[in-house]
Amino acid sequence: MRTQQFLSIYFRISNYIVRSIVPANTSRHMAALPLPIFLILAGMPSAAQILSANSAASALLGQVSGAFSSNPVQAVRLSGNATLILGSLKDTGTADLTVSANGSSSMQLALAASGQHTETSTVIGLSASCTWSGSDGLVNQDNSSGCQRPVPWFLPAFSLQKSILSSSLEALDLGAGTVGSSGNIYRHLLLRFSPDATGGASASAIAGWSVTDVGFDSTTFLPAVLSYSATSDSGASDQVAIEIRYLNYQLVDGVAIPFQIQRFVNGALQLDIQITSAQIN
Numbered sequence: 001m002r003t004q005q006f007l008s009i010y011f012r013i014s015n016y017i018v019r020s021i022v023p024a025n026t027s028r029h030m031a032a033l034p035l036p037i038f039l040i041l042a043g044m045p046s047a048a049q050i051l052s053a054n055s056a057a058s059a060l061l062g063q064v065s066g067a068f069s070s071n072p073v074q075a076v077r078l079s080g081n082a083t084l085i086l087g088s089l090k091d092t093g094t095a096d097l098t099v100s101a102n103g104s105s106s107m108q109l110a111l112a113a114s115g116q117h118t119e120t121s122t123v124i125g126l127s128a129s130c131t132w133s134g135s136d137g138l139v140n141q142d143n144s145s146g147c148q149r150p151v152p153w154f155l156p157a158f159s160l161q162k163s164i165l166s167s168s169l170e171a172l173d174l175g176a177g178t179v180g181s182s183g184n185i186y187r188h189l190l191l192r193f194s195p196d197a198t199g200g201a202s203a204s205a206i207a208g209w210s211v212t213d214v215g216f217d218s219t220t221f222l223p224a225v226l227s228y229s230a231t232s233d234s235g236a237s238d239q240v241a242i243e244i245r246y247l248n249y250q251l252v253d254g255v256a257i258p259f260q261i262q263r264f265v266n267g268a269l270q271l272d273i274q275i276t277s278a279q280i281n
Contacts, residue, residue, distance in 0.1 A: 057171040060221070061160055062162065064157055065162045067222050068255065069254060072101075073158065073255055073280060075280075076098070076158060076280055077097070078098075078277075079097075079276060079277045079278075079279075080094070080095050080273055081093070081095065081274045082111070084114075084270070085270055085271070085272070092112055093112050094109070094110045097154050097273070099158050104121065105154075114134075116135055117132075121152075149210060150192060153226065155257075156214055157222065157223050157256070169191060169192075169193065170193065174188050175188075179214070180226075180243045180264075181267055186216055186224055187215070187216045188213055191210075191211070191212045213227045213228065222246070222256055223246050225243065227242070229241055230242055241265070242263070242265060243267075244261065244262065244264070245262045245264070246261060252280055261273045
């Protein structure tokens with residue numbers, strides 16, 4: 001019973017926000033998004049200005065798009081094996097990940113001990129609507145700010161293609177620096193949605209919801225790590241550190257796909273996906 005309860009808590013996760021999977025007594029260790037990042041974001045120009053005025057960000061986005069694929073990609077489906085790790089609990093099974101140019105994405109896990117679990121998003125962006133379901137099959141709506149991420153967490157380069165780049169996206173090239181907890185140096189780019197496109201929401205709220213730091217390999221220009229902070233269910237002041245690592249890139253029909261995707265929560269590995277096949281459209 002305890003295992004099932006723990007798993008049900010874990011799968012109260014929208015596409016891009018981890019909710020209630022960290023015990024309450026660890027909240028004092030959760031680091032909020034650093035203040036300098038909010039200050040940088042508050043002074044960022046509009047999306048149209050940033051891509052024309054910030055030549056470094058524009059150039060980097062072009063390199064990332066070209067590294068991902070030389071031709072526009074409309075949809076990707078990744079299938080593989082998944083390992084879920086929650087403390088001493090380890091559950092294994094299969095994973096199916098999909099993302100489309102219209103912004104919809106989904107993750108389906110079929111795990112040996114806890115059954116089927118699904119996370120979906122209708123679009124990538126401010127109007128996203130997310131759902132999650134567990135082994136009971138009941139679909140739960142989640143329209144929280146966790147949906148409002150500028151890229152799909154499992155394949156960020158997909159949404160950074162020139163052909164589908166969001167007009168509400170703002171990007172800031174921070175040059176070389178550390179991203180995530182590994183201490184490795186990457187060329188990193190801060191992404192967020194423009195507060196001008198939020199319909200009245202404050203700039204600081206949007207910065208907190210959508211700001212995402214992506215580290216790119218300085219040679220291949222492919223995403224190596226993605227990092228952001230998410231608000232937990234225990235209170236608006238608590239922040240959960242989310243980190244995604246992308247390993248073992250392989251070309252599939254001319255598209256660079258990471259064949260290992262790892263998701264960390266507050267520094268602990270929670271989900272490890274080993275891709276076995278990729279379908280490109």
